[in-house]
Amino acid sequence: MKDCSSPWTRRSFLAATLASFLPGKLAASNQAATVFQHRGYYLCFMRMPTFGLKVWREILDAVAEDGGNTVVLWMAGAFRSRKFPITWQWASDHANVKRDFGRDLIRHAHRRGIRILLGFTPFGYDGTNQVPLEKPHLKATGADGKPVASFGIGCWGWNLCPAQPESQAFMRDYIREMAFEFYPEADGLFIESSDYGICQCSRCGPRFFEQEFAFVREISNEVWNRRSEATVVVYPHYFSGARLRFAFAEATAAKQPFDPRWTLFFTPHSAALEPSLIARARSAWWWNEAPCRFDIANVRAGAQKARDSRCGGYLPSLECYSYVVSQTEFGEPWLVGKRQVPFGFGWLKEGENPYRTLPLRAIRLVYRELTGNPDLPDPELQARLGRRLFGAAWNRTHIEDLLTLFRIFNTDRDWSVPGALTTPGLVKDRADHGRLDAQRRATLRGQLAEVQSMAQRHRNPSRAEARELGRIAQWLVDQWPPEAQRILVG
Numbered sequence: 001m002k003d004c005s006s007p008w009t010r011r012s013f014l015a016a017t018l019a020s021f022l023p024g025k026l027a028a029s030n031q032a033a034t035v036f037q038h039r040g041y042y043l044c045f046m047r048m049p050t051f052g053l054k055v056w057r058e059i060l061d062a063v064a065e066d067g068g069n070t071v072v073l074w075m076a077g078a079f080r081s082r083k084f085p086i087t088w089q090w091a092s093d094h095a096n097v098k099r100d101f102g103r104d105l106i107r108h109a110h111r112r113g114i115r116i117l118l119g120f121t122p123f124g125y126d127g128t129n130q131v132p133l134e135k136p137h138l139k140a141t142g143a144d145g146k147p148v149a150s151f152g153i154g155c156w157g158w159n160l161c162p163a164q165p166e167s168q169a170f171m172r173d174y175i176r177e178m179a180f181e182f183y184p185e186a187d188g189l190f191i192e193s194s195d196y197g198i199c200q201c202s203r204c205g206p207r208f209f210e211q212e213f214a215f216v217r218e219i220s221n222e223v224w225n226r227r228s229e230a231t232v233v234v235y236p237h238y239f240s241g242a243r244l245r246f247a248f249a250e251a252t253a254a255k256q257p258f259d260p261r262w263t264l265f266f267t268p269h270s271a272a273l274e275p276s277l278i279a280r281a282r283s284a285w286w287w288n289e290a291p292c293r294f295d296i297a298n299v300r301a302g303a304q305k306a307r308d309s310r311c312g313g314y315l316p317s318l319e320c321y322s323y324v325v326s327q328t329e330f331g332e333p334w335l336v337g338k339r340q341v342p343f344g345f346g347w348l349k350e351g352e353n354p355y356r357t358l359p360l361r362a363i364r365l366v367y368r369e370l371t372g373n374p375d376l377p378d379p380e381l382q383a384r385l386g387r388r389l390f391g392a393a394w395n396r397t398h399i400e401d402l403l404t405l406f407r408i409f410n411t412d413r414d415w416s417v418p419g420a421l422t423t424p425g426l427v428k429d430r431a432d433h434g435r436l437d438a439q440r441r442a443t444l445r446g447q448l449a450e451v452q453s454m455a456q457r458h459r460n461p462s463r464a465e466a467r468e469l470g471r472i473a474q475w476l477v478d479q480w481p482p483e484a485q486r487i488l489v490g
């Protein structure tokens with residue numbers, strides 16, 4: 001049977017080739033057969049310090065292969081700000097802080113038909129949350145009336161109180177510097193409202209998002225004054241008046257006038273879909289974490305939800321981390337002081353690109369196919385995966401083994417916590433502290449048996465891709481010498 005995805009591939013290749021002949025501007029969007037105008041990924045550039053320009057160019061090439069035309073590149077904290085050096089001291093080992101290649105990267109994106117949106121959080125998260133190291137009086141206030149505790153993923157610090165004029169001035173100057181001085185060729189901003197540490201001081205509290213909005217309104221105007229077609233992505237919290245419940249905080253959305261030039265961003269954990277706002281926006285995009293969790297069912301669910309909600313884009317996370325953990329994150333003290341291993345793929349060298357490994361090629365194909373047709377039946381999706389990854393001689397076992405690896409890499413996983421079977425030291429630490437019950441031990445014993453037989457099965461296959469299945473399985477087996485396996489007994 002003919003490979004059904006080949007017409008798509010030809011169109012995509014043509015678009016990418018055309019784009020490569022027209023440097024200096026966005027030549028052509030990647031012409032994927034898709035229900036979405038905007039396709040691509042949310043990538044935490046700031047938390048991937050080990051990747052230099054070469055790897056980042058490869059990552060954008062991969063996005064183009066996937067039919068992507070838009071990337072959220074979360075930049076704050078990871079460029080060498082001249083005005084606010086405190087924002088990148090935590091990331092002094094970041095390749096872009098050491099040698100600023102962001103502009104080259106944006107040029108490369110444009111050659112590949114990809115628009116780059118610079119990501120940051122107003123008054124919080126990476127970069128911004130370092131400001132209180134120099135200006136502790138700008139810390140947000142918690143529900144108990146005291147300054148908020150530090151928090152972070154990779155970059156630990158404190159949210160700012162947006163009611164303080166000094167905080168507003170910092171945000172304006174910092175983002176102006178990023179967007180207008182460092183990366184003026186970027187295609188716009190991605191303004192990610194904080195889901196943590198909402199300031200509860202007497203001037204914020206229920207009016208927090210009004211305070212945040214003052215900055216968002218002003219920087220949006222400045223961006224559009226410079227380039228009217230620029231994309232500015234915002235969260236719905238400024239317009240709906242809804243009561244918001246985050247994992248870490250509660251707040252009330254503001255009720256400010258909506259400018260139809262904004263693109264809206266919705267997420268399962270912090271921003272519920274709002275049809276009346278979507279109808280008025282330039283575009284609306286849905287996000288979830290499914291691709292970076294190797295979760296095919298939720299890539300499908302995300303694409304269907306985005307389509308059914310009339311979103312013009314589905315831009316899920318495909319982020320991985322490679323920073324050194326400075327404090328206990330997600331309840332795992334064992335990881336402190338260690339460098340994050342992207343996706344838990346410990347067979348890669350530090351700084352090596354994980355996005356071309358078999359599991360990533362597979363989940364990227366899933367994204368490409370399901371943004372093309374969110375209702376593509378599972379057997380057909382698996383057949384396409386089989387043909388593209390393992391060649392004409394693919395069989396059910398290849399797909400079953402791939403799905404087994406997906407499950408293993410996502411077992412007991414969290415944002416900065418790798419899949420359990422990849423990291424025996426972490427599992428031992430859980431066992432030592434009474435956090436490895438009999439069921440978890442049994443699960444891991446079962447997974448170890450699965451990768452042992454998988455490694456045997458694909459020891460000498462003819463196709464390189466199936467050899468990669470065997471190599472990954474063997475790497476997992478090798479992490480568990482007999483003395484390590486004793487953790488799993490009992």
Ligand SMILES: [Zn+2]
Binds near residue numbers: 140202205
């Ligand atoms: Zn405040």
